[in-house]
Amino acid sequence: MSNARDLADFADGGIYKPVATGTLANGQTVVLNSNGTVQAVSPATSSNSTPTVWRASQTNSTTFDSTNDDAWYDPNSNTVVMVYSDNANSGYGTAIVGTISGTTITFGSPLVFSSTSTSWCRVEKNYSYSDKVVIAWVVSGALYAETFNISGTTITANESFPSSKATGVIKPQMVTSRDSADYDTTLFGLVYITYANSNNFLYGTALGCSTGPYTTSVMAGTPMVFASVSIDANCFLSINPDQQPAMQAIVFANKGATVGGIATTIFFGNYANFGEGTGALTTIGSEPRISYPQMAYEPSTGKYVVAFDADQFGYADNAMRSYLLTVDAGNVTVSGPFVWADRPTFTQISEFTIVGNNGQVVIFYRDVTSPNNAKYVAGTISGSTIYYGQTFTADTSSLPSSNIPISVYDSNNSQAIIFYSGSTDSKYTMIDNAPSTAPNFIGITNEAIADGEAGVVSLRGSINQSVTGLTTQTDYYVQDDGALSTTVSPTPAGKALSPTSILLKGI
Amino acid sequence: MKTIVDEHNCSKYLVADDYSVVMTAEHIDMGDPESLDFRICDLNSSNSSLIENVTEPDDWYGCKYSCSADGTWTLNADWVDPRIVP
Numbered sequence: 098m099s100n101a102r103d104l105a106d107f108a109d110g111g112i113y114k115p116v117a118t119g120t121l122a123n124g125q126t127v128v129l130n131s132n133g134t135v136q137a138v139s140p141a142t143s144s145n146s147t148p149t150v151w152r153a154s155q156t157n158s159t160t161f162d163s164t165n166d167d168a169w170y171d172p173n174s175n176t177v178v179m180v181y182s183d184n185a186n187s188g189y190g191t192a193i194v195g196t197i198s199g200t201t202i203t204f205g206s207p208l209v210f211s212s213t214s215t216s217w218c219r220v221e222k223n224y225s226y227s228d229k230v231v232i233a234w235v236v237s238g239a240l241y242a243e244t245f246n247i248s249g250t251t252i253t254a255n256e257s258f259p260s261s262k263a264t265g266v267i268k269p270q271m272v273t274s275r276d277s278a279d280y281d282t283t284l285f286g287l288v289y290i291t292y293a294n295s296n297n298f299l300y301g302t303a304l305g306c307s308t309g310p311y312t313t314s315v316m317a318g319t320p321m322v323f324a325s326v327s328i329d330a331n332c333f334l335s336i337n338p339d340q341q342p343a344m345q346a347i348v349f350a351n352k353g354a355t356v357g358g359i360a361t362t363i364f365f366g367n368y369a370n371f372g373e374g375t376g377a378l379t380t381i382g383s384e385p386r387i388s389y390p391q392m393a394y395e396p397s398t399g400k401y402v403v404a405f406d407a408d409q410f411g412y413a414d415n416a417m418r419s420y421l422l423t424v425d426a427g428n429v430t431v432s433g434p435f436v437w438a439d440r441p442t443f444t445q446i447s448e449f450t451i452v453g454n455n456g457q458v459v460i461f462y463r464d465v466t467s468p469n470n471a472k473y474v475a476g477t478i479s480g481s482t483i484y485y486g487q488t489f490t491a492d493t494s495s496l497p498s499s500n501i502p503i504s505v506y507d508s509n510n511s512q513a514i515i516f517y518s519g520s521t522d523s524k525y526t527m528i529d530n531a532p533s534t535a536p537n538f539i540g541i542t543n544e545a546i547a548d549g550e551a552g553v554v555s556l557r558g559s560i561n562q563s564v565t566g567l568t569t570q571t572d573y574y575v576q577d578d579g580a581l582s583t584t585v586s587p588t589p590a591g592k593a594l595s596p597t598s599i600l601l602k603g604i
Numbered sequence: 605m606k607t608i609v610d611e612h613n614c615s616k617y618l619v620a621d622d623y624s625v626v627m628t629a630e631h632i633d634m635g636d637p638e639s640l641d642f643r644i645c646d647l648n649s650s651n652s653s654l655i656e657n658v659t660e661p662d663d664w665y666g667c668k669y670s671c672s673a674d675g676t677w678t679l680n681a682d683w684v685d686p687r688i689v690p
Contacts, residue, residue: 298666
């Protein structure tokens with residue numbers, strides 16, 4: 098109890114009689130509002146903005162996907178920087194900056210930074226500056242990385258003819274951070290680029306680079322082999338976006354033959370160890386057979402979520418699964434797997450992206466059974482578990498296959514922004530999630546209560562006798578929509594004493 | 605030729621006899637120490653070893669073969685060619 102209103106709620110002989118916001122049925126699960134009233138538990142809601150075309154009339158269906166393209170969100174300027182292999186312009190490496198206003202992005206003019214067929218474009222912040230990014234790209238296996246200036250929606254290059262940083266580069270991913278060993282107020286940035294090295298048996302390799310305030314050049318160090326195993330062709334390296342000062346991490350997979358199929362081992366590693374030779378790789382799981390592991394970092398819980406695609410030689414139920422990783426002082430604890438999408442029959446759903454924030458992850462994917470609609474599902478992280486909720490449809494048009502969408506989190510507007518390929522265009526949509534209020538459950542009404550009227554509510558520790566249909570001596574949980582069920586949820590309600598009574602003690 | 609093998613004798617690298625390989629307790633440096641080709645971070649002198657004077661198999665590829673201390677090569681049954689996309 099924190100105020101006079103709360104004390105007044107208990108004035109009637111110690112019975113809790115709060116005022117209702119909205120009409121409450123007898124036996125309704127409720128939450129406490131900040132003004133002292135109680136309200137029915139409300140289910141998770143989610144909505145997405147109308148899908149918007151930002152690049153039309155492309156030459157094929159692979160218009161913007163994470164294989165060759167990337168996006169980076171700047172919370173300070175509320176802009177997004179996009180880099181892509183422009184298939185309407187001979188695959189030239191191109192960048193464009195957009196300003197976000199609500200659910201609309203207004204783009205400036207594109208800049209061609211590589212006038213040759215370019216692949217695997219990547220973009221991240223340059224931590225030596227407040228107004229620059231690092232863009233990396235690959236031309237015929239040669240890796241380039243340079244600093245670019247951002248001013249409003251204008252992007253300009255610092256160096257017209259950058260030199261290559263490495264060769265044999267396949268499927269690179271990039272992450273940047275601030276060098277913790279900075280000097281006074283002078284900032285130095287770190288750039289890590291991981292890739293499968295075709296000159297070295299596709300072994301997992303990391304190239305550490307530095308940036309500083311005295312030159313805008315990206316200076317490469319010695320390539321480091323962090324895994325002397327071949328990175329599987331269908332298992333991209335995945336690294337978390339810049340989350341300074343959180344640990345930078347990597348996930349990748351490697352396959353080996355087994356009887357009846359091919360096993361996949363997913364590894365998780367810490368960037369900080371790349372140059373130290375400590376080889377701190379953790380085996381997340383040895384799956385029957387999976388592809389395309391994707392990883393997201395959820396900052397409020399400090400956890401990593403690794404989602405992946407199972408295939409027909411893997412789990413019998415074909416369901417899409419994920420793991421939750423907790424990293425504490427370098428020790429990695431793995432829990433799961435947790436199913437994030439069911440599939441009645443095998444249909445590969447390799448095209449998905451995952452983004453985390455506010456204790457949730459959002460997975461956006463192409464559902465080939467619906468057919469090919471864009472869907473998304475939110476998962477709530479609670480302790481060492483992820484609880485996935487209802488699936489929503491974001492775009493009912495048919496999406497092309499083999500296009501992996503890209504996501505960023507717009508922290509200013511509390512929305513995930515998803516960039517994906519249409520049939521011959523590129524689209525984006527903003528996803529706004531409001532989680533269920535079930536985790537704030539405080540009790541169950543003992544009577545029907547009209548809006549604005551006071552009524553009796555059973556709190557934890559008491560027995561409520563306004564429920565029906567329960568199974569005696571069985572544990573019940575509050576579901577996202579407020580219903581009581583034996584299905585485990587993050588919110589335990591209590592144990593049924595009879596079909597019509599429950600001891601609200603939690604589990 | 606000489607090969608670096610892991611704890612299970614899996615042949616990870618195969619280089620010429622005169623190629624510089626420096627194994628330490630933390631890592632393995634490959635190439636001219638003044639200008640390394642690359643550094644191996646997941647292998648070191650504790651979990652790998654260097655076998656010298658071996659004859660290269662015609663179709664050697666990283667992790668495809670095991671090599672015993674006497675230089676005998678054995679095909680790894682669980683090896684899948686990573687260059688082939690299923």
